[in-house]
Amino acid sequence: MNHDLGPTLLCSAYQRVVEAGTEEWAERIGHGRGLKVEITELGEYRLLPGGLCFPNHFAFVEAVIHGFAWPRLGPLLAKPIDSLHAIRALRGVSNSMQGEFGAEIKAAIGLRAGLAAAEVYGREDPKCASALARESIGCVAFSVDGSEVSAWFGLDSDGLRSGGGEPPQGAAARVTFRDLEVALRAVETGLDPMVAPATGEVRVTGRIPLAEAVGYVADRASRDLILPT
Known part of the structure; x- marks a missing residue:
């Protein structure tokens, strides 16, 4: 897959993958909450609620695929608790897709995200x-x-x-x-x-x-x- 696509079709799709995947994960696991993705005027990807913010679409896509990428430290430290909840949700989706929570949850999250x-x-x-x-x-x-x-x-x-x-x-x-x-x-x-x-x-x-x-x-x-x- 070519990551050098800019914030267009592929990145818009990954936004919805995050939103639907974390929502399904929270409902299935019984804790946490779904995330929303907002693109700032500077091209940063901010995950709400919380302060988790990725500087560009490269970092955002890596965070979605692998469950983590280095965010901007300022926003993270400004809202550390909410940011940790967002990290937990991203990791939860990633771990689910690796089968950590069983085949049913993996299928449910994969279907929702797709x-x-x-x-x-x-x-x-x-x-x-x-x-x-x-x-x-x-x-x-x-x-x-x-x-x-x-x-x-x-x-x-x-x-x-x-x-x-x-x-x-x-x-x-x-x-x-x-x-x-x-x-x-x-x-x-x-x-x-x-x-x-x-x-x-x-x-x-x-x-x-x-x-x-x-x-x-x-x-x-x-x-x-x-x-x-």
């Missing part, structure tokens, strides 16, 4: 935007048989959204992974959209064209991104 990145690609990548523009308003729900993993991706009048659990307005289509092993492969390397349904690894019901369009966008995002490790 769909959040797909929001950005669906808006800003021309091919992804074109694929979704052909679909009417609706939501795709994702789940894993035999687990508590679920998330959704929706097209509505306000744009693109994603979240954890069941979609608030109901699902127009459903994508169900056969088990956690299949879900983890989908998160880590992607699945062949032609082979997976035929072999029973994935079950798609409802508005299949909508599910296929969302899957296409999520796959394009996952090719470019390195999820936290």
